Amino acid sequence: MPPRKRFAQHWLRSEAVLAAIVAAADLQPRDRVLEIGPGRGALTERLLSEVAALLAVEIDRDLCRQLVRQFGDRNNFLLLEGDILKLELATPLHDFPRFQNPNKVVANIPYNITGPILQRLLGTIAQPATPVYDLMVLLVQQEIADRLSAQPSNKAFGALSVRVQYLATCEQICSVPASAFQPKPQVNSAVIRLRPRSLATPARNPRQLENLLKLGFGNRRKMLRNNLKSLLTPDELSQHLIALDANPQARAENLSLEQWIALSDRLDSQPFAVNSAPISGQSEATL
Structure with a gap:
């Protein structure tokens, strides 16, 4: 199935990067994972073999049909069709307790909604997100990865750095060249790992x-x-x-x-x- 521009789709085809994402997630047999944008299922296949439950959210209806054909017979796989920015995950999961309360997130997210997805997952300084995930592994634009993980006095260090680091630790796992995707995006990417945290001394206001x-x-x-x-x-x-x-x-x-x-x-x-x-x-x- 060809990628659709309106969903900013780029298929990750590098086996090395897929393996790096799975390794970064430090998956355990008891884990319940939320995968955002499974696409054609390259990462989904690897996650399903490692975890107790995988909840996948995909906005593309045609891809949803393909994913059901691929993984519909797996008892640890549940697919929700919809926009991750609009879905209230708790509502459709009442009848699927196995998939409730994912503790980890893995996502190859469209670059054009990186900010909104980060806010959905982390919240803001004034209103941290609920629930809080143990760990998130995201594939993002290299520039954004640099800003999220930047330290003071680095030219990449900005308000985004402070806001995200207030809510989570961030580390870059590996860089990902444009050639790892089909079609090639115009920029390079990076795999990052976020661990939400509560500061010992948070801001009073x-x-x-x-x-x-x-x-x-x-x-x-x-x-x-x-x-x-x-x-x-x-x-x-x-x-x-x-x-x-x-x-x-x-x-x-x-x-x-x-x-x-x-x-x-x-x-x-x-x-x-x-x-x-x-x-x-x-x-x-x-x-």
């Missing part, structure tokens, strides 16, 4: 932290003293940054996750508001 990130990263070329001048005078901000062991001349990308949390907490007595944006996989400007 998570929504304020989200707002602060939006302001702080509003213009990456400018120093924080310029981006946050609507909140603090340069001298006031310098005092806060020095107290956090940060350079008073710092830009947003120079502060670590912990320093952003601490700065938000120090400003908690003077709440402010901007229009918060959801997690985005497209452009820093939309964060």
Whole structure:
């Protein structure tokens, strides 16, 4: 079945990458896995042989028919046809207790909905997702993988990095060339592994932290003293940054996750508001 552009379909055909995804998921016989976008079932086949239950969600009706023909006789396979961004998974699973409450996610997701899927899986700083999965292995655009796993003072480190790392640890497993797909996408990809977490010292006011990130990263070329001048005078901000062991001349990308949390907490007595944006996989400007 040829890929459909409207679903941004690219078939992963590399055996090495498929094996890397399965290995990264650290599958156990008791695991219940949610697979987003099984496509033609190349990864599905490998997952089914490793886990107790596999819940697959596919939006393409023709692919659903093909998947049922391939795996419909497996007692550990259940397919839901629909949009993962709109489905309430709990509702259709009442009669299928074996597939309820997946503890892991494996997905080769369309690049054009990477941001919304991340938000569906992780939630936001102010509203973490429920349920919380133990582990997620995702195949994403290389640029997004770099931003999700970036560390402070790296040019890829931005608001998306802080938002996701607040909710989960992120590591890159391997890079994936465009030649691993049919048809070839215009960009390279990477396999990442996310482990949701609860910080030992979370922000006192998570929504304020989200707002602060939006302001702080509003213009990456400018120093924080310029981006946050609507909140603090340069001298006031310098005092806060020095107290956090940060350079008073710092830009947003120079502060670590912990320093952003601490700065938000120090400003908690003077709440402010901007229009918060959801997690985005497209452009820093939309964060």
